[in-house]
Amino acid sequence: MPFPASHPALDRALSERGYAEPTPVQSAVLEASLNEDGSGRDLLVSAQTGSGKTVAFGLALAPTLLGEAEKFAEFGAPVALVIAPTRELALQVSNELQWLYAQTGARIVSCVGGMDPKVERQALNRGCHIVVGTPGRLRDHLERGSLDLSTLQAVVLDEADEMLDMGFHEDLTFILEGAPAGRRTLMFSATLARDIVQLAKTYQTNALRIDTVAGNVSHADIEYKAIRVAPNEVELAVVNVLRYFEAPGALVFANTRERVKHLTSSLRERGFSVVGLSGELTQSQRSEALQALRDGHARVCVATDVAARGLDLPDLGLVIHAEIPVNKAGLLHRSGRTGRAGKKGVSVLLVSYTRRRKVELMLQSASINAEWSGPPSAEMILENDRKRMLADPVLTAPVEGEDTLALGKQLLERSSPEQIAAALIRLYQQKLPAPEDVYDDERMKRQQATGKNDKGQPDVPYTDFARGGDMAWFRINIGRDKNADPKWLMPTICRLGHVTKRDIGAIKIFERETKFEITEEMKAKFEAAIAQGLEEGVKIEPAVKPGPSEKPVSRWDKKPGAGGDRPEKKPWKAGEDGGDKPAWKPREDRPQGEKKPWVKREDSAAPAEGKKPWVKREDGDKPAWKAREDKPHGEKKPWVKRDDAAAEGKKPWVKRTPNDPTPPGKKPWVKKPAAEGKTPWAPRSDAEAAPATAGDKPWKGKPKGGDRPWAAKDARGKPAAARPAYKGKTPR
Numbered sequence: 001m002p003f004p005a006s007h008p009a010l011d012r013a014l015s016e017r018g019y020a021e022p023t024p025v026q027s028a029v030l031e032a033s034l035n036e037d038g039s040g041r042d043l044l045v046s047a048q049t050g051s052g053k054t055v056a057f058g059l060a061l062a063p064t065l066l067g068e069a070e071k072f073a074e075f076g077a078p079v080a081l082v083i084a085p086t087r088e089l090a091l092q093v094s095n096e097l098q099w100l101y102a103q104t105g106a107r108i109v110s111c112v113g114g115m116d117p118k119v120e121r122q123a124l125n126r127g128c129h130i131v132v133g134t135p136g137r138l139r140d141h142l143e144r145g146s147l148d149l150s151t152l153q154a155v156v157l158d159e160a161d162e163m164l165d166m167g168f169h170e171d172l173t174f175i176l177e178g179a180p181a182g183r184r185t186l187m188f189s190a191t192l193a194r195d196i197v198q199l200a201k202t203y204q205t206n207a208l209r210i211d212t213v214a215g216n217v218s219h220a221d222i223e224y225k226a227i228r229v230a231p232n233e234v235e236l237a238v239v240n241v242l243r244y245f246e247a248p249g250a251l252v253f254a255n256t257r258e259r260v261k262h263l264t265s266s267l268r269e270r271g272f273s274v275v276g277l278s279g280e281l282t283q284s285q286r287s288e289a290l291q292a293l294r295d296g297h298a299r300v301c302v303a304t305d306v307a308a309r310g311l312d313l314p315d316l317g318l319v320i321h322a323e324i325p326v327n328k329a330g331l332l333h334r335s336g337r338t339g340r341a342g343k344k345g346v347s348v349l350l351v352s353y354t355r356r357r358k359v360e361l362m363l364q365s366a367s368i369n370a371e372w373s374g375p376p377s378a379e380m381i382l383e384n385d386r387k388r389m390l391a392d393p394v395l396t397a398p399v400e401g402e403d404t405l406a407l408g409k410q411l412l413e414r415s416s417p418e419q420i421a422a423a424l425i426r427l428y429q430q431k432l433p434a435p436e437d438v439y440d441d442e443r444m445k446r447q448q449a450t451g452k453n454d455k456g457q458p459d460v461p462y463t464d465f466a467r468g469g470d471m472a473w474f475r476i477n478i479g480r481d482k483n484a485d486p487k488w489l490m491p492t493i494c495r496l497g498h499v500t501k502r503d504i505g506a507i508k509i510f511e512r513e514t515k516f517e518i519t520e521e522m523k524a525k526f527e528a529a530i531a532q533g534l535e536e537g538v539k540i541e542p543a544v545k546p547g548p549s550e551k552p553v554s555r556w557d558k559k560p561g562a563g564g565d566r567p568e569k570k571p572w573k574a575g576e577d578g579g580d581k582p583a584w585k586p587r588e589d590r591p592q593g594e595k596k597p598w599v600k601r602e603d604s605a606a607p608a609e610g611k612k613p614w615v616k617r618e619d620g621d622k623p624a625w626k627a628r629e630d631k632p633h634g635e636k637k638p639w640v641k642r643d644d645a646a647a648e649g650k651k652p653w654v655k656r657t658p659n660d661p662t663p664p665g666k667k668p669w670v671k672k673p674a675a676e677g678k679t680p681w682a683p684r685s686d687a688e689a690a691p692a693t694a695g696d697k698p699w700k701g702k703p704k705g706g707d708r709p710w711a712a713k714d715a716r717g718k719p720a721a722a723r724p725a726y727k728g729k730t731p732r
Helices: 008-017 024-032 053-066 085-101 116-128 136-146 160-165 169-178 194-205 233-246 258-271 283-295 328-335 353-365 378-390 402-414 417-430 443-448 486-497 520-531
Strands: 045-046 080-083 109-112 130-133 154-157 184-191 208-211 223-230 248-253 273-279 300-301 318-323 345-352 371-373 473-474 502-510 514-519 540-542 639-641 654-657 668-673 679-683
Touching: 008 053, 008 085, 024 045, 024 053, 024 208, 045 053, 053 080, 053 085, 053 154, 053 378, 080 085, 080 169, 085 109, 085 130, 085 283, 085 417, 109 116, 116 136, 116 402, 130 136, 154 169, 160 194, 169 194, 184 194, 194 486, 208 473, 223 233, 223 353, 233 258, 233 345, 233 378, 233 486, 258 273, 258 300, 273 283, 273 502, 283 318, 328 345, 328 353, 345 353, 345 486, 371 402, 378 417, 402 417, 473 520, 486 502, 486 514, 486 520, 514 520
Parallel strands: 045 184, 045 208, 080 130, 080 154, 109 130, 154 184, 223 345, 223 371, 248 300, 248 318, 273 300, 318 345
Antiparallel strands: 473 514, 473 540, 502 514, 639 654, 668 679
């Protein structure tokens, strides 16, 4: 079906680009974009990523922006605004609209984070027709006054659900409220959730709802495969999947930045042309990585979910989920990077044994039927290499140039055809990374039961190496002194040595080290893995088989150097006849019973044999309390200072007599001249009201020094006369 007529300039651009038939979303949008009176209407479109939405809304906007005109008028304020969730998607949309509107004279400006805002402001000030940007940067230009929306005729929200999930609801509200009320609003979303519908009701008028997503055929052009892998062989499985399919472009998903770095380095070391994308890269670094993928200089891209939003890479035929996505939406979004624009793609999930149930539920909720299998083996990869080499177009392409034919004849004169063919095979294989040996538990069980491999050929029966077979011994510097236990030693050895539990035999734990067996067939791989580096403080090296004199240490055994008469093994029980534990006896240096009352023996200044010299008190639980000689027994207050000097280091306190003149509630102190470094305070000798003279007033606290102008208080406690000002303060 040809494209419906939209605008002559855009139709010519589509023909030059090679667009022959519209996608379902393009056809639906073009047919519904015009109503009876010819004016554009708002659209709420549900469409998956990679379905051709950019061309669809680009064609739908043409009648609104151009009308009957062939080209745009002079540059001024923008007439169309396209909002995308990420800078990559915004730049991609800008590039698509550039060639689509190339013959209309449209000036398109992109405003995205990571770019120089000054350059964007200059471009906006020079005038444009269409602005494409991310919500945060567009709001920044609006607040600074560099973006004018007064002449806006249409607004497009691309992947609106992604923008809301990323927290741009406030920015979208700010932008839409600043746009003219009579504008046309087109909203595209993969899912029409409740928040999307609410946003459409608020900022759209009589919107036509278009659903191009079939409920049970998510990404019909994508083939889903779920591959069983051992938890410690995920990287090896990634290598084999890339080698097995040999897609022109592949995207590997990881969940964290650190994982992206590790996978990128690991694949680069194995000979893959790979780039990494994560949130910590600058915009220039991201642009260089994407350009390398588009130019073919890199074939594999390792990225996080956020970094891969909006990516549209050419010839992307393979998506690998090195780590399981969080939910169904993440699975569909990742897989949607392939199988775009009518092309076929493959989505591979690498599922460890512990995550299989979660993946099965996720696939069921997304209505996806995935093919379960083990990881591609090295034999399967080499067989595919042979088929691809024999079908290589280079072998059947006509020879061009006399020099090439002459050189070919010289090679045939010097070497036989077999030698030349062998050299060609070697050159072909040198470009390909070597496949890895991976382990598939179900495949091994099937071979053990049937005696045949996956191809139906007789195979070697399965050998239980833990009970026999050729093994090699290694030691790790973790023993019983570091609480070594097979429950966590087994996965640690598997992770460090890139092996599985099937490759590990006996484990012997000693006091300061542990010896374990590794199968001979995995010995070389294990040694290569530990040679790449281990965790800090961990050391693994070859060892000899433990001899009869080397007895492993059980966790119940007594630690070396421990004192006491504890037997080597539990359980314990009390018994007077010897038993496993001697009968309990009370200590001879201390009577049996309650700890108190005890006092220290007076006759044992130096205890003998390390025992505490305890004896029972003769006068009861506690000796009779004796009053201090320097202070009478009774209440602590009232006390006054003794007039006589302190003797023998005791505090000179005496009890106040009832006849002492003490004002009620006040301490009867008056200032007196200091003598011999003592505090110059003494009891007042009079009981009458204090005169209004300095130094002769009951103090409410000790003055900090000097003769302050204090005044006497009356009977009610208030000042009898105003005090003179003191240090700039208002007198009371």
